[in-house]
Amino acid sequence: MALMAQKDTAKSILDSAEELFSERGFAETSLRNITTRAGVNLAAVNYHFGSKKELIQAVFARFLTPFCDDLGKALRGYEHGLAGKSPELGALLRLLAETSMAAGGGNARRLGIFMRLLGLAYSQEQGHLRKFLRNQYGAVFERYMQLVTAASPELSDEERFWRIHFMLGATVFTLSGVESLTAMAQHDLGVSTGIDGVIDKLVPFLSSGFQAPHQD
Amino acid sequence: MALMAQKDTAKSILDSAEELFSERGFAETSLRNITTRAGVNLAAVNYHFGSKKELIQAVFARFLTPFCDDLGKALRGYEHGLAGKSPELGALLRLLAETSMAAGGGNARRLGIFMRLLGLAYSQEQGHLRKFLRNQYGAVFERYMQLVTAASPELSDEERFWRIHFMLGATVFTLSGVESLTAMAQHDLGVSTGIDGVIDKLVPFLSSGFQAPHQD
DNA sequence: GTTGGTTTTAAACATACGTTTAAAACAACA
């Protein structure tokens, strides 16, 4: 009996799938695209992952599982450090940004790729994915949202709901396209900003927007 | 010789394509899906539009052509009203919001649909679409951008570049999902906001974010 | 009613997809 499974094949498939999905979407990426780039046999996907759907979920799981673990720990640490004081939005945003940057082993490019995947998960009709993500990772994000609520008692629930989604949109959209956007900035303005630089610019924008004066 | 072409078929196809594309994306929507819903023959798409690619472009053109015409006129009017004074960001945002709402004949649902299509155009690999949109409608948006620049002389080009994309992201993301988001708000909070209400909340958020204090 | 251009139709075409199969190659242990 063989004990060691070679993870090379499965890992190559995940790597290729991650990139191709983020570049072209799920439906536009065929298993043949993926296996060709990975240099493995077509049937290997079904052997290792079962189906294309399960491969898609595995791509998300490989990123999100360590990320949500880290975020959970960071939240626990932050909550403990509060000692009764109420949380602050800027700190919560920076905490999220740092956890994101840390995930993927500090590989900035990979964060961009994953943000694009997240955007796709929202925009493409992949019912199974939405369900999978909610069931698997919903709890951590609810905890985060409770802290955001505590950090903004002056907002009505409705106002807060929308502003959170405004922030989410600005973040996902910008970081998804961070590669083409930085290229555009380089070409048009002659400046070059890395993804961490973009996040540095994003946080004040989000803070200001979220805490904007509002009329009701 | 027959003079009058019946536009019923082409219009039905555009209507169905618009909805289906926005729900499931381009690749996930087949011509058979479209023609079945439209109640026309499969071959009618190729007859009236040439190919699926050209149908996609036609869907965008039907919305964007009148929209950009309106926006061009509104910009001319606004520039004229300035009389030398420098433009103001809030006014520019409201102008854009009103033109958007007006397009599609005040049909709010259609604006949501179209925002989802715009998001897809950004996120899916549809090289022909990006080129088509830039060639066809790029000029108006460049004029708009020049006004935004004049309205924010305190920002560096780089800072402005990123903040514009933060605004774009918040807008596209939120308005794309406005149907499911309002449903979510209704379910979780018991409040019901129409798309114009969302835009009313969006504008102060964007203004505040765009004009946030920044360090360099 | 016949004509001539336009539009619609059903059927077929070629191609690409996800998945399955069964044989081959491989690796660890007896």
Next chain:
DNA sequence: TGTTGTTTTAAACGTATGTTTAAAACCAAC
């Protein structure tokens, strides 16, 4: 070395797609 379970492989399967074809239906003008 032979055996056993795992992994890889090439080939095929069934299905769905976008597109093309050629005949039919249609409709206004003569």
